[in-house]
Amino acid sequence: MKLLIIGSGGIGGFYAAMLHHSGADVTLAARSDFATLRSNDLICYSPLGTFSFPSKNVISLGTTTHPNFDMIILTTKVLPTIDYKALISPYLSPKTTLACIQNGIDIETTYQNLFPHTPLISGVAFICVHRTSPGIIEHLDHGNLMFGTYPNGESADCIQLTNLFNTSLITAKSTSNIQKIRWKKLIWNIAFNGLSVATGGASTQEILQDPHHRKQAENLMHEVLNIAKEAGQIFKPTLIEETLKMTEKIPPYKTSMLLDFENNRPMEIEAIFGNAIQLAKRYQVATPFINKLYSTLVKIEYRP
Secondary structure, three states: OEEEEEOOOHHHHHHHHHHHHOOOEEEEEEOOOHHHHHHOOEEEEEOOEEEEEOHHHEEEOOOOOOOOOOEEEEOOOOOOOOOHHHHHHHHOOOOOEEEEEOOOOOOHHHHHHHOOOOOEEEEEEEEEEEEEEOOEEEEEEEEEEEEEEOOOOOOHHHHHHHHHHHOOOOOEEEOOOHHHHHHHHHHHHHHHHHHHHHOOOOOHHHHHHOHHHHHHHHHHHHHHHHHHHHOOOOOOOOHHHHHHHHHHOOOOOOOHHHHHHHOOOOOOHHHHHHHHHHHHHHHOOOOHHHHHHHHHHHHHHOOO
């Protein structure tokens, strides 16, 4: 299987290095750090070991000369400013399957509408990783993946991709209900990504150790569960406490949204918060805590 990963940030760089290490045929498409990655191998530092991705396998985003990729894995941020048709189209062929490993809820409809004849796989990563500088990836914890065919089911391509990741040091599973997994990830993202920025830079541990912030996180999580329930996804009542305890075990961690804020990069506010609010309106679910945090983040995003 010939793979193309679009996006050389923390997620794309980490999984590209892991797949290459396992012997997979992987190409990495990069934009802002293309020159750096063509000059030196990408290096990933991880508790699992140190892994590299070869510069010869890096191509510039936008190039139209390419082999026939069997699968494109999209790992970019989900931002309204990205032209996904221009980003993905140069690499598509009739045999290509598109997979996205990205944050947010209800993000797949964009790709389905743009490429209605291309099979689509939705992927969710449970991972603590970030790019510290061009070509350098720091992986702190976790890394498990869940894949499912969109909107539901488990296609042969989905199972093949899952098995491919399992040949590396990554634990991957497939599911017939990937939307439930997206909601589970959103519970964490809404609380910790949002509060990390709104509090002025708190790490995950600082949020948990402050009684007020911890209560805010719980309130936000409850609202996400309420929306998910109306969307047909039911979770056990203990999920919130389990999520908090799981996060307590992670080393103090700056969320991806906080890192974007600190580096003056656009934040995934709409994919994580805006889409959730739109779904809440559709299902007539009250979300005062999410709405307030969303407004705060928008003001911060467009600060003078």
